[in-house]
Structures are given as C-alpha cells and as structure tokens.
Amino acid sequence: xxxxxxxxxxxxxxxxxxxxxxxxxxxxxxxxxxxxxxxxxxxxxxxxxxxxxxxxxxxxxxxxxxxxxxxxxxxxxxxxxxxxxxxxxxxxxxxxxxxxxxxxxxxxxxxxxxxxxxxxxxxxxxxxxxxxxxxxxxxxxxxxxxxxxxxxxxxxxxxxxxxxxxxxxxxxxxxxx
Numbered sequence: 627x628x629x630x631x632x633x634x635x636x637x638x639x640x641x642x643x644x645x646x647x648x649x650x651x652x653x654x655x656x657x658x659x660x661x662x663x664x665x666x667x668x669x670x671x672x673x674x675x676x677x678x679x680x681x682x683x684x685x686x687x688x689x690x691x692x693x694x695x696x697x698x699x700x701x702x703x704x705x706x707x708x709x710x711x712x713x714x715x716x717x718x719x720x721x722x723x724x725x726x727x728x729x730x731x732x733x734x735x736x737x738x739x740x741x742x743x744x745x746x747x748x749x750x751x752x753x754x755x756x757x758x759x760x761x762x763x764x765x766x767x768x769x770x771x772x773x774x775x776x777x778x779x780x781x782x783x784x785x786x787x788x789x790x791x792x793x794x795x796x797x798x799x800x801x802x803x
Contacts, residue, residue: 723750
C-alpha cells in the first residue's frame with residue numbers, strides 16, 4: 627500500500643544521488659506486516675521490479691539490507707541474506723543488489739563465508755563490525771582475517787564499510803581494524 631510513495635521517494639533519492647556522484651543507495655524493505663511471508667516476499671519483488679525504470683534512468687544501484695531482528699531491528703521483515711539473494715535473483719536487474727552486513731548475518735544466520743562467496747553476483751557492498759557488541763572487528767567471535775581472505779580469494783572487488791561503535795580512540799581503532 628506504500629509502494630507508490632516508496633517509488634516517488636526512490637526517484638527523488640536517485641536524482642539526488644546523481645547530483646552528488648553517489649552510485650549506490652541502501653533501501654530497507656520495511657517491517658514484517660504479519661501477512662503471510664510469501665505475500666510479503668512477492669510484494670518486495672514487485673516493488674523492486676517497478677523500480678527498474680528509475681534505476682535505468684539514473685544508473686543508481688539500490689541495495690536491500692537484511693538486518694538482525696534479535697538485537698537491533700525487531701519487527702523488520704528481511705532478516706535472512708539467503709532470502710535477500712532469492713529476491714535479487716527474482717528481480718533480475720543489475721542495479722538491484724544486497725548490502726551484506728556481516729555483523730547482522732552473524733547474529734541471524736552465520737555461514738558468513740559461504741553465503742558471501744557463493745552469492746557475489748547479488749552483493750554490491752559489505753558492512754562489517756565485531757559481534758557481540760558491534761565494536762571493532764577484532765573484538766568478537768568472527769575471525770575477520772579469515773573472512774576477508776576468503777572474500778578476496780573469491781574475487782570480491784567492492785567496498786567494505788566499517789559500521790561499528792569504536793571502543794578505542796577513532797584513529798587507533800581504524801588502524802587496528
């Protein structure tokens with residue numbers, strides 16, 4: 627029911643992105659409405675398909691983001707990256723991708739290396755943070771040296787954003803992470 631508003635906002639956002647030279651935008655899929663999951667899934671796919679003319683006209687890539695619903699985003703619909711990849715493949719457009727947030731997916735699904743390396747065609751951007759705590763990469767249960775080596779070996783050439791709350795002084799934190 628909010629698709630028309632979302633498409634209008636997307637058009638405005640893509641035009642603004644072009645003005646500042648941004649090539650990627652993150653879009654959230656919204657809350658779990660309580661409807662049957664298959665119906666919600668199809669609604670997301672339909673909205674993203676309807677966005678194709680806007681994306682073609684602007685050249686901006688939009689990225690849906692699976693988020694964890696256990697700690698940070700209760701009530702959000704898309705918690706599974708695997709479902710996110712299914713959505714991207716159903717939409718079938720090169721300007722519709724996933725931003726894969728390693729922190730969120732460690733909370734909800736795990737299987738980080740396989741999920742990333744087997745779905746690089748669906749991923750436009752990565753986010754990283756240590757879990758638990760969403761702090762520096764070296765503070766947590768995920769071995770980012772192993773994860774990053776596997777991603778590099780698989781041929782990922784995109785950006786990786788650090789999306790965490792530093793425990794160290796900011797410059798020291800960036801040097802360590």
